[in-house]
Amino acid sequence: xxxxxxxxxxxxxxxxxxxxxxxxxxxxxxxxxxxxxxxxxxxxxxxxxxxxxxxxxxxxxxxxxxxxxxxxxxxxxxxxxxxxxxxxxxxxxxxxxxxxxxxxxxxxxxxx
Amino acid sequence: xxxxxxxxxxxxxxxxxxxxxxxxxxxxxxxxxxxxxxxxxxxxxxxxxxxxxxxxxxxxxxxxxxxxxxxxxxxxxxxxxxxxxxxxxxxxxxxxxxxxxxxxxxxxxxxxxx
Numbered sequence: 001x002x003x004x005x006x007x008x009x010x011x012x013x014x015x016x017x018x019x020x021x022x023x024x025x026x027x028x029x030x031x032x033x034x035x036x037x038x039x040x041x042x043x044x045x046x047x048x049x050x051x052x053x054x055x056x057x058x059x060x061x062x063x064x065x066x067x068x069x070x071x072x073x074x075x076x077x078x079x080x081x082x083x084x085x086x087x088x089x090x091x092x093x094x095x096x097x098x099x100x101x102x103x104x105x106x107x108x109x110x111x112x
Numbered sequence: 113x114x115x116x117x118x119x120x121x122x123x124x125x126x127x128x129x130x131x132x133x134x135x136x137x138x139x140x141x142x143x144x145x146x147x148x149x150x151x152x153x154x155x156x157x158x159x160x161x162x163x164x165x166x167x168x169x170x171x172x173x174x175x176x177x178x179x180x181x182x183x184x185x186x187x188x189x190x191x192x193x194x195x196x197x198x199x200x201x202x203x204x205x206x207x208x209x210x211x212x213x214x215x216x217x218x219x220x221x222x223x224x225x226x
Contacts, residue, residue: 089154
């Protein structure tokens with residue numbers, strides 16, 4: 001039972017344009033969400049997070065939007081840069097549980 | 113802040129052998145986590161420690177797996193009688209007990225069982 005779903009396995013975007021990476025979840029008890037970026041042969045690197053009491057969090061070129069009613073969150077990267085090309089994982093946790101539940105990841109390719 | 117470190121980065125072993133991995137968390141991070149990632153999947157939770165206490169274990173952690181954090185600092189993950197299905201990236205993460213819920217990951221140990 002996949003509680004965190006990243007249904008699009010890949011996304012290709014032109015440099016300078018917006019990248020929108022989507023994530024859906026099924027567990028209504030999730031109250032904290034994170035996005036990680038991963039390069040091959042490296043561990044995931046934390047990008048940005050959002051608590052369920054918010055609907056938006058922004059950090060530089062990265063913005064995460066949370067729609068609790070739809071159980072959907074998205075990561076916006078503006079403007080996209082070639083160095084953003086990596087696998088992006090959405091993760092979630094509940095307040096009562098410390099572990100993270102991850103989606104399968106989306107491979108983002110930013111074309112120069 | 114030197115980040116989470118893991119050793120070794122790569123391990124190749126033959127089926128049936130035992131292997132042990134080490135994780136050094138960010139200093140003063142009370143919580144330490146182990147995850148496993150296979151090809152095409154996201155990381156899957158294995159177990160976590162708060163200081164030296166192992167507080168939760170996933171059903172993925174069969175009795176061939178054992179994790180320790182004896183002094184509440186570094187942790188080891190041992191796999192006994194390795195099987196080809198154990199081939200994966202083993203990731204360690206740490207976080208502070210209070211404040212942000214963000215976990216910070218190490219570079220991982222890539223295990224290949226032949």
